[in-house]
Amino acid sequence: MEYLVMLPGPTNVPNRVMNAMLAPVINHRSDDFRILYRDIIEKTQKVFETNGDIILLTTSGTGAVESSVVNLIKKGDKVIIPVNGEFSTRLADLIDSWGGTAIRIDAPYGENPPIGKIEEAFEVNKDVKALYAVYNETSTGTTIRYMDKLGNLCGKYGSFFIADAVSILGGDELPVDKWNIDICITASQKALAAPPGVSPISINERTKKYMQSNPSPILYLNLNRYFRYYKEHTETPFTPALPLYYAFNEALNLVLEEGIEKRIQRHKQCADAFYSSLSAMGLTPFAKEDAKSNVIIAFNYLEGMDDKKFRTLLSDDFRVLIAGGFGNLKGKVFRIGSMGEVSRYHVMRTVSAIYSAMKMLGVNTNDKALSVAEEKLKNL
Numbered sequence: 001m002e003y004l005v006m007l008p009g010p011t012n013v014p015n016r017v018m019n020a021m022l023a024p025v026i027n028h029r030s031d032d033f034r035i036l037y038r039d040i041i042e043k044t045q046k047v048f049e050t051n052g053d054i055i056l057l058t059t060s061g062t063g064a065v066e067s068s069v070v071n072l073i074k075k076g077d078k079v080i081i082p083v084n085g086e087f088s089t090r091l092a093d094l095i096d097s098w099g100g101t102a103i104r105i106d107a108p109y110g111e112n113p114p115i116g117k118i119e120e121a122f123e124v125n126k127d128v129k130a131l132y133a134v135y136n137e138t139s140t141g142t143t144i145r146y147m148d149k150l151g152n153l154c155g156k157y158g159s160f161f162i163a164d165a166v167s168i169l170g171g172d173e174l175p176v177d178k179w180n181i182d183i184c185i186t187a188s189q190k191a192l193a194a195p196p197g198v199s200p201i202s203i204n205e206r207t208k209k210y211m212q213s214n215p216s217p218i219l220y221l222n223l224n225r226y227f228r229y230y231k232e233h234t235e236t237p238f239t240p241a242l243p244l245y246y247a248f249n250e251a252l253n254l255v256l257e258e259g260i261e262k263r264i265q266r267h268k269q270c271a272d273a274f275y276s277s278l279s280a281m282g283l284t285p286f287a288k289e290d291a292k293s294n295v296i297i298a299f300n301y302l303e304g305m306d307d308k309k310f311r312t313l314l315s316d317d318f319r320v321l322i323a324g325g326f327g328n329l330k331g332k333v334f335r336i337g338s339m340g341e342v343s344r345y346h347v348m349r350t351v352s353a354i355y356s357a358m359k360m361l362g363v364n365t366n367d368k369a370l371s372v373a374e375e376k377l378k379n380l
């Protein structure tokens with residue numbers, strides 16, 4: 001029996017999307033490809049709510065995050081970055097190792113720094129080149145709820161604003177142009193419900209111009225090459241992973257058929273059902289109330305819930321895959337990816353499997369949790 005993939009990525013991929021990969025290989029230097037590529041770019045712009053350029057890297061999310069750093073950041077550049085988990089830590093370290101100076105605004109895991117601290121950093125450090133923000137910190141299930149205000153701050157202080165939206169785009173609000181985001185990065189295998197391997201990035205006009213007049217020495221992830229190949233040929237500079245393009249195209253069709261607003265609402269409703277029902281079981285969410293993610297649901301383990309035993313029961317007995325904690329949180333929290341296709345079926349099956357696994361481990365719980373979830377999902 002197939003697994004229900006409730007991981008923080010990759011997530012369940014609809015059959016329509018998987019089947020799209022069976023289309024035949026075509027020449028990536030042909031009109032057939034150009035039509036496909038232009039179509040994907042235009043749909044991606046709609047999903048990102050941007051008029052900016054879209055570059056479609058066939059890498060995982062890290063490749064796209066890295067490409068933003070190596071094309072934008074120069075030696076000695078100051079970069080402000082809120083740090084509250086594994087992915088923001090990794091990004092800050094990458095900025096430093098590339099020669100930039102990461103100005104880390106730390107917050108306890110599960111929380112976001114107060115926005116005042118970020119403004120203070122702009123005041124204290126003159127000439128800040130960029131603000132990087134991991135919109136959804138996947139390692140802790142924490143979402144920054146003031147991204148629009150960060151966009152305003154960047155406007156005020158003349159910095160670039162870059163969003164790592166790898167684990168959230170397609171599952172929560174993200175109007176890229178409206179929020180003043182200069183570079184927005186995501187990946188196919190999370191809330192867009194496509195297979196892993198495609199990572200789209202949006203780049204607005206002023207950032208593109210900056211990159212064109214300050215070229216990066218690198219080759220494969222050189223975004224200037226992508227701009228040029230798209231403008232001159234409507235092609236990618238290097239061989240694209242075609243089957244993944246087909247799948248990503250179909251995933252975008254599904255997003256646009258559903259409509260972005262409706263999709264976000266569905267994610268909110270499923271997150272609400274998870275938070276309410278798991279809390280009714282006696283568990284507590286890891287993230288603070290104002291930072292709780294609608295796509296990654298992280299809960300603290302109770303006494304008697306051994307991470308390995310619990311998740312083995314879920315996967316072997318109930319065929320439900322969820323993730324454990326990252327780094328210091330290993331063994332302390334579990335994380336559910338509530339994204340992409342997620343609907344009543346996914347939530348009910350996951351919640352009831354968790355309830356049963358807790359009982360099997362002899363942990364005190366409450367079966368009312370199931371009717372709490374049912375109630376929250378009534379009209380879905």
Ligand SMILES: Cc1ncc(COP(=O)(O)O)c(C=O)c1O
Binds near residue numbers: 065136138165187
């Ligand atoms: C916020 C965030 N950034 C970056 C990445 C790296 O993405 P990938 O594993 O696709 O390289 C992830 C992966 O989970 C992520 O959640």
